[in-house]
Structures are given as C-alpha cells and as structure tokens.
Amino acid sequence: MPKLNVLVAGSTGYIGVQLIKLLIKHNNVNLKYLCGNSSVGKNISSYEKKLSSKKLPKIIKYKKSLLKDIDLIFTALPNGEAQDISNDLFEHNVLIDLAADFRLNKASEYLRWYKQKHRSIKNIKRSIYSLPEVNGKNIRNFNIIGCPGCYPTSILLPLIPLIKKNLIKTNNIIIDSKSGYSGAGRGVHKKYKYKNLYESISPYGVGFHRHNSEIQQEISKYTKNNFSFTFTPHLTPMFKGILSTIYVDLNKNVSVSKLEKNLINAYNKSKFVKILRINSLVSTNDVINSNNCFISICKTKYKNRVIILSAIDNLIKGGAGQAIQNMNLKFRFPINRGLQ
Amino acid sequence: MPKLNVLVAGSTGYIGVQLIKLLIKHNNVNLKYLCGNSSVGKNISSYEKKLSSKKLPKIIKYKKSLLKDIDLIFTALPNGEAQDISNDLFEHNVLIDLAADFRLNKASEYLRWYKQKHRSIKNIKRSIYSLPEVNGKNIRNFNIIGCPGCYPTSILLPLIPLIKKNLIKTNNIIIDSKSGYSGAGRGVHKKYKYKNLYESISPYGVGFHRHNSEIQQEISKYTKNNFSFTFTPHLTPMFKGILSTIYVDLNKNVSVSKLEKNLINAYNKSKFVKILRINSLVSTNDVINSNNCFISICKTKYKNRVIILSAIDNLIKGGAGQAIQNMNLKFRFPINRGLQ
Amino acid sequence: MPKLNVLVAGSTGYIGVQLIKLLIKHNNVNLKYLCGNSSVGKNISSYEKKLSSKKLPKIIKYKKSLLKDIDLIFTALPNGEAQDISNDLFEHNVLIDLAADFRLNKASEYLRWYKQKHRSIKNIKRSIYSLPEVNGKNIRNFNIIGCPGCYPTSILLPLIPLIKKNLIKTNNIIIDSKSGYSGAGRGVHKKYKYKNLYESISPYGVGFHRHNSEIQQEISKYTKNNFSFTFTPHLTPMFKGILSTIYVDLNKNVSVSKLEKNLINAYNKSKFVKILRINSLVSTNDVINSNNCFISICKTKYKNRVIILSAIDNLIKGGAGQAIQNMNLKFRFPINRGLQ
C-alpha cells in the first residue's frame, strides 16, 4: 500500500501523543519525523510508555529542510507556531493544523482573540477550515487545513444542520459545555493552580472564551439571521471528554421529530456522528476513546424548547481523530481508516 | 446551657451521617435517639468511622412512643416516610424534614412529581417551607418545617432577590446545574448502574426533574409575571458539591452593578451567603465542607445577559447544614451555632 | 475467513461488555448469542452506548439447546454458574470461563474459598488453567479453559520465571496490590456502601482474599520450596487498572541484572508482556486499554531486596483480553488478533 511520509510537530502534548497513537495503526502512514522542543533527543515512549514497543524515530528539532522528504505535516503546537511553519511549505507539502492558526478567516479576529498578530496572512486565504462532515467537500483543493477546536466540534455538529434548514431560533442559544481537564493542555495545572481541579467543577472563560469567535464564524456561514449565543465552558474533574448541553428554541411549526429527522438525514452517511433516540441521556463515557460524536434531542416542559446533548472525546473527535479524518478525506483514504 | 433532646430518623444515609457529624458539635443538642432500619442494633460508627470516638446511642427502630421524650425530630428518610411520622407528633414536638414531604404546598403537585399520594395533607398546611435566608421569618409559628432541596437552594438564593425587585426577565431563565453524585443518595449506583459515574459527566432528569416543581412554587411567590425556566441537572464525577450556572436576561435599564448591589443588600446580614465580585469564577471547591453559598454575577458579550454562578455543598447548605440553620432559627439559637 | 460461532453468557457485567467490545473486532468471530438474566430482551447497547452502531443479537436467556450451534462459549458469570453450563457441553463445544469455576484444581479448595460446593467436579479434571504466556502450551488438549484472576495475572507473570529458576526466596514475598473499583464488579457499590470509594483508598480482604489460593496453587507448580507470601488488595479511586508492588528477596549470588535477563528471556516472544528497564516507575496508566502487562524491577537500598512493579488493565489482560488470547491459542489464530 502506498504510504505517506508524515512529520508530527508537537509530538509530546496530549494531542500530539494521541495523534501518534492513532497514526501508528494507519496503513497509509509512515511516521518519518517526530519533532519537539524540550524533548529533543528523547524517545516518544518516555512520554507515553504505551508506545514503548513500537519502533519510532527519536524526537528531533523541526527545520525547514525536513519538509523535503515529507508529504504531510501535522502541527499540534502552541498557537502561532504553525503559521511560521506554513511559510516554509514546499509545493508538495500538505499541512494539517490542530491548533487555532487556520481556524479564523480574518487576521483581525485572530489578533483580537489570540492577542498576537497572524504571521502568515497569505496562507489563511489558502487554507480551509474543515469539520469533515460539514466542510470537507472542498478539502482536495487546499494544502493547508485547519481543524476545528474541541468545543466547536461538539457544538457545530448538531447546530449547523438545524440552522441551515432554519428550524431553530438563532438569537437565543445557550451552550453550557463541560470538558475534562486534558482539554486545557498539559499547562492546565499552572494556569489554574489555585483550583482543586480534580474534585471540583469550575467554570472558566465565562462569556469570553476564544472558541466564541470560531462558533460565530462557522454558524454565520449557514444563516443570514442574526446569530447570538452564550457559551460557557467548565472544567470537570475527569481526564477526557466534552459534553455540551445546548438550549434551543424551535421556530414556529417545527416539531421535535422534524428536528430529529433533519439531523438523521444530515449524518446518515457519517461513520462517526450518531443521532440517538429522542430523550436519550448522552454521557461523555459513551464516546471516550472513539472518534464518535453522540447527539440526542431532549424535550422540555415547553413545546418550543429543546435541549440538545452532544458528546465527544476531546482528544480524538475534538483533536487527533478529526485531524486523521481530514487526512483520509484529503488523500481519499477510506474515511474511517485508523479510526475504528 | 439548655439542651434539646433530639431524634434523628434516617441516621445512616449520606445526609443523616452528615447531620449527626454536625449535631455532635452543637452545644444545645443532646442526641437522644438515632433511628434506622436495616441498621438497627448497630453503632453509627460502623457507618462512619469518624464518629467512632463519640459516645452515641445505638441505632434503634423508630416508634411513636419515642417522641414523648423528644423536643425535636429530624427526618432524613425516603420521600413519604416523614408524612407518617408527622401524624404521630405530640404538641411539644418539632419536626424538621430534610426530604421532600413538606416542600410542596399542594398535595396534587406532590402526587404528580413523586408518584404517591400524600398521607398527611392536614400537616402540609401546618408546615412551613423554610429557606432560612428567605422564608425563615415566620418559622417560630410552625412545628413542621420543610427544608429546601439541594438544587433549589443553589438556585433560589440568587434568583429570588432579583425577581422580587423585578430586575430580570422571568420568561427565559436557563439553569444548568452540576452535582456530585452524593446528591443522588447511596442508591445512585443502583439507579445509574450502566454509567461510569466516576470518570464521566451525565445529564439526568432532563426537562422533568422533580425539583422543577419546587423552584416553580417558590419563585411564583415573588412575582406576578409568568415564570418559565429550563432546568437540567448533571451528575459530575466528584463526591460532593453543586454548581448552578444560571443564564438570565436583564430587564430594561437594569445594569449589572444594580444586580450586584441588590444581591449584596439582600444578604448583607447573612452569615452564609456571600456575593463575590463581578466575574468571579466560583467552583464547588470554594464551598465544600461549609454551610456557605457563594454567588457571583458574570458579564457576557451581550449587555442584557448575565450568567449567575452559585455553589453550595449539597450535603451541608443543601441538606444537613440548612436543617440545623432552621433549628437555630426556630429555637432562637445563634444562627451559625454548630455551623462554623 | 472461517468464523467461530460464539455465545457470551453474562453479557452485561463489566467483563462481559469489555469482551463483546473486543470480540466484534475479531475477524474469526461471529457473535451468535448474547445471554443475560435481568437483561433478557434488551439490546446490549442499552448497557453500553458505544455498541449502539453495531448490529448485535438481542440478549436472550441461556439454555442448553443454544450450544448446538455454537463452537465457543465464554462465561463471565457469578462464581458457580459456569459449572452448571459445563455440564451441558456437547463434544464440539469449547468453554472459556472468566470467573473462578475452573481456576482451582481441588474442589475442596473451591469450597473453602468460595463457600459453595463445586457442582462439576469431573469437569475440573478436564479443564486447564491457562495463563497464556505460562501454561498455554497444552491448551489444545482441553475444551474447558479457566482464565486466571486479575490480581494473580499481575502477580504470576513476574514471579513464575524467577521462582522456576530459583532466583528469589520463596518464603518471604510481600504483594501489595492496588486495583480500580471495576475489579470488584458492578456490585462493588453495594458491597462497600459505607466507603467513599471514589476519593479514598481502602484495603480489603486483608490476609484472606480468595486469590490467595490461586496464587499458591500456581506458584507451587514451579518450586519444591515452601512458598509463603502475604497478599493485600486495595480498592483505589479509579475505574480500571491494577498495580502490584511485590517485595522480593534475592537468593545468594543473584544480581538484579540476572533477574532482569531472566524475565526478558522468559517473555521475549510475548506480544503482551514487556519488561521495562531497571528502576522504571510503572503506572496503571501505562497499560490501560491494552492487553499488556508492564513489569519493572526496582533496586532498594538493600542489595538482596528488590521491588517488582507489575501493571495490567484488570478488564483486559486481567479479564476479557486474556480470554481472547486463550481463544487465539486454542484455535491457532494469531495470538494478538483482536487485541491490538
């Protein structure tokens, strides 16, 4: 089978390690280079003992010349660094970014939310934001691919089909999300050091989390209505998983079963998005260690209000798994290769 | 110091044990009888080793004649059982119920939500629902006292003052609550046995949790407006604590700082309700092992929408601690005795 | 590819569900019947939403006639029930038991530790205890296969090669094991209901846990010395994983590196047992969600004493994975099929 030569930049973060664990099982991938920073010279197995039986290259420092031998580079780096790498790309390279560098279409928005100037504005235009089930169609025309954030993945998958078909009100959406602490990266402990993250639930970024901009941008593509929503993330005392509880008002004459049918239709060909029966109580546990997104619609005591539950594994469907799904789309591999 | 002779019925549940742990430190309490069911004949210390150094009476079966020697009985029993005991009361007895038997004013509502006929309708009328900071004033006129549920405590404390003064819209309130699993009682494991409750977050009772009725009843006392709200509880992988994230729209010309002042005024004499600075990120960890309720108001990107965070320890302020607060009120003990 | 028709008895316990999750990925398996008790008529997906996308047979009641169509039956039942089923077997059936019914060679030992008479003594003799890396060779001669317990798996794998070659003292071995609570089955909450299992560590079965007998029996096969050991299991606040910390004294003139070499040799062909470098700090996290056993030898300040660390996933290598490994051995499938 033909194999892509692959480089992973940012091998030792939670997402990087998860990515490597998935890529070593993918038949079309040859993991040629693993790049890191403080980890240069070490084996990835010293970051994850589970990888100790695999023969993997040592971690090296990234430099442009490595890209010559490479078909595909994954970047799982702090925000800003994939931009610089994108300026190094040769014609034959494909870059899939798992951070936020190619999520926002406008450099001004990037500056506003990420507090740094974008250093590769020309490449923003050459990139595609790809939530594979939704925006994946045109991916073959692009060599720079931005993967959605973890929260937006859990939120956009249920909302886009409903908003596209004008089934729900777009001016009063409340999104209350709960994430395992791995979502905040290995630095979470430093960032929240006066919280007992492990036996306590804590909201953060209330009203102003960065993912607001991404959700706004993507939803706006599918509606001309004013779109306003309130999004609150919470750190939950568990390692992995995101549950988004989304409060939505129906448009006139729209029934709950119409909502359900719409979602089923939207995802009937998807291998990963599952619409459960109405009123199913989705837990993060249902999707952990898989690339699935489980969605259910729950009735309330008000006819015109429903609660949508949406759960993913933040490191897989919200991170490494989704990136591989984008690779499969881009290179026309079977969509679930490496993800079963 | 004069001491009340106290009986605890339902000594061995999570709430019962917590109650005993607090009562043994209360200077006005003589723990005369501990009652149980399958635990009869045992020592309470076999349920909680922390109590092993205290000399406490053995657990016995409840019977009416015990009430003769008793000033005060606490009932921490399955719903329905406090009703029967209330029919046994002598004139000199006070009953404080920690379950739901004396929360709802209408027997029909009780039947609807708890699926059983109320067996002491006459005593409903003779009882008071007492959230001490809000309804406590008249408690001295009643001998049967119903304590609020854990979720409603965290929800009513911030909402009632705002609704009373007509500062927020009452027709679009979203309440997303997260509770440690002790809130579901020792039976939680049986009830949710196919969930991994300890490394996963799960919604439950979506749209139709019993506490809806209690919240509806209590808020309606303070407004003539139509009051409509959506409440979703979640089981969170931690033992104790409730965080309610409440989404609220302001009435015209009401500022966030007006909201804040209103709450500060409402609770400036309270020893237990603390209004934190605007945008404070309240965690359950901040209130665990105390009788406190911490509340903060957070701004969103929309001027007229705020998020209210409210956290309590479900077994203390949402259970045993609040019951003791009601005892202190009823018997004119200092309000924080036994609760520091 | 030829497929075995497989029946799983006890589909809905932790081990049963884990077994089904692995079997559906095994190319030689056709899951023909899933059997249960209180779950009859339901879909396995109502016990594990992750299985909801697979077409699996409904849960039915076990009866002898089902065995006609079946090549292989897995029993993951309460102790005692596999015995009865073993009495139903046809000549062509293979039974792999994941409980304790075919672990002990002597019915008297079974009675002593499991407090019930063995109901199929003749089948004990026709069965093999198979820890695949150690006793697997003769498995093809037997149609009833007993799988080791979870604790013994983590303990026997490091100890047997060392004892066989007479490298360590057999009269002073201390084994301190820590397990996630899934090891105690879904009933753990009832059994330990006055413990807070989720934020606390608790020893149990101190001095007298049932697995003592199995360890004693197996080790004794490899040494004529008196074998005496002390084994203490602990419930640890995590869902899965076992770590055994084993304190061992070396025989005269035996060096730590000799120990290491011996273990490396013993398992150099094993796909699942990995001997890490001396002094490696093995965590349960290193093996979770895999069929691996990770072992390391750690030096102490005393030349003749070492600490052996051994970690497995109790539901996989200590349960369902090992059972599949035994199936692969018995039917000559590649040893790691379905287990990668």
Place this chain on the structure above:
Amino acid sequence: MPKLNVLVAGSTGYIGVQLIKLLIKHNNVNLKYLCGNSSVGKNISSYEKKLSSKKLPKIIKYKKSLLKDIDLIFTALPNGEAQDISNDLFEHNVLIDLAADFRLNKASEYLRWYKQKHRSIKNIKRSIYSLPEVNGKNIRNFNIIGCPGCYPTSILLPLIPLIKKNLIKTNNIIIDSKSGYSGAGRGVHKKYKYKNLYESISPYGVGFHRHNSEIQQEISKYTKNNFSFTFTPHLTPMFKGILSTIYVDLNKNVSVSKLEKNLINAYNKSKFVKILRINSLVSTNDVINSNNCFISICKTKYKNRVIILSAIDNLIKGGAGQAIQNMNLKFRFPINRGLQ
C-alpha cells in the same frame, strides 16, 4: 484570653493555606503577618475563596524586622528557607517548621538526601523533632521545632511503641504507602507531567525516598537492634490522605492481642491516635479533614505476621494540624484546641 502574635511564612502552598484555615479558629492566635513570595500584595482569599469572609492581613514579603512583634513563626517553605529564617530569630521567638529543615539531626544526612548544605547547623542542635504523641515531652525546652513528614507520621505512630517494647522484628519491615497528590505539593503537576495522576496509581521514589532517612533516625532512637525496612510511596488519584500498609513479623511468643494492648496503652491518653479493633479495614476517608491517625492490626494466614494499617490526612495530621498540636504543647494550650 492571651493571644500569640503569629507569622506564617509560605502562606499560599497547600500546607500554608490549610494552616491558616485552622489558625483562624484558634482562640489563642492572632494572625499578625502572612508572608509570601510571588503572592506579595494579594489577599490570601485569592488563593482560597473559603477564607474570603475573614479579615486577614495582606500577604507581605518576609524580613527579619517583622520578628520583633512576633511570638511564633510557622515556616511552610521549600526545604532550605527555614534555615535562613532560623538565623534571624530573636530570643523571644519560637519557630515551628513544617518542611524538612529541622527533621534530621545530622547535617551530613541533610546534605545527602536534600542535596544542599545546611545553612544553620548550630540551630539543628537547638531544635527538637517533635511527633507530639512521642517526642513532645521536652518541647518546652526548645524554641525551634521540626514537625515530622507526612509519611513518617503515619509510619512512626504505629511502629515506635511496638519496637520500643521489642514486640516485632526490626530487620524485615515493609512499608507500602499511598498518598493523595497534594502530598507532593502544588508542583506535583510539573514534576510528574507525563503521568495521568488523576486516573492512575504510580509508585515514585522507589527504594530511595527522602523520608527513609527520617524514619531510620527516629526508629533507631528506640531500639539497639539493626533496623532495616523498605518503604515505597505511591501517588494515588485522590487529593488528600495517606494510607500506610505495613508488613511486620512478630517476635517469638508475641500474640496479636499483645500488640493491640501495647498500642492501646501507648495512646490511651491521646486525643488523636485511635487504635481500632483487630482486622478493621482503615480507609483514608475515615480520617480526612481531621487531625486523627487511625491504626488497626490485621491478621494474616501466618501466625507471626501481621499487617498494620495506618491512615492520616496528610495536610492536617501530616502537616498543619500536627504543627498546631506542637504549638499547643509548647505553649500549654489544651492539646486539641483549634483541632476539633
């Protein structure tokens, strides 16, 4: 009531915060200065919201002149810093150190285990190591008091009385300890960043943890026999608590009940050390949030071997609580003041 003027140096670590939470309830304490480093200028409540209702001094930088107004200084600082402060002490000052600076009697041992030269050797001689139940008697003669480490506290309390009376063998003691991760301080996340500390159990410092030296030193005071032991600490996925499982061989003609009586006698006047009935299964949960140490002796299948279980709250009896106990002893306050 007369009040001591107290300074806390190292206010914002886990131990420092716990200490302040206890001291504010102590009737003989006036918290005059809180000192910190990066936290200078802040309120302690920004590190622990539970302290937000108390009027406490702002955090300032420590300097010698502060000691003029002070009766007692607690140091909860990184190892090495209390030494420097001890060189500043005026005659009237008492220093209680919660780190390791005054635990080891020999500067050479300090250098060996803590990898730094001791900078106040003269003060080592003027200091006392005080495990209050054991070495507390002479505390009034010393103005510098070293508090035991958390692991040693849980280990020395059961072992010293048994060794003093020559009831157990001193050459084959195995100590397997399990601690919540708060025991490793706020820096634990950085130190163990490639471990998933929160859903996994991990041994560390195997064979060579620093507390070895302290245990060795203290036990050697009570026996002339050779004392050799193996101690392994483990990080357990819970916030607080230590359980030590100690494997011990009895001397000839010593019965288990003799052991029990000896321990009961040794601690019959202690308010905090409780000897439970033989074979009691002690969990960390039994002692959390208290200054208690719970000890039980468990039989094994070997007459001459027992397992001793010992549990404490590492931040209280293993830290701040024990420091306050030492203060109460030193200043002749009731021993349990501030610790109930």
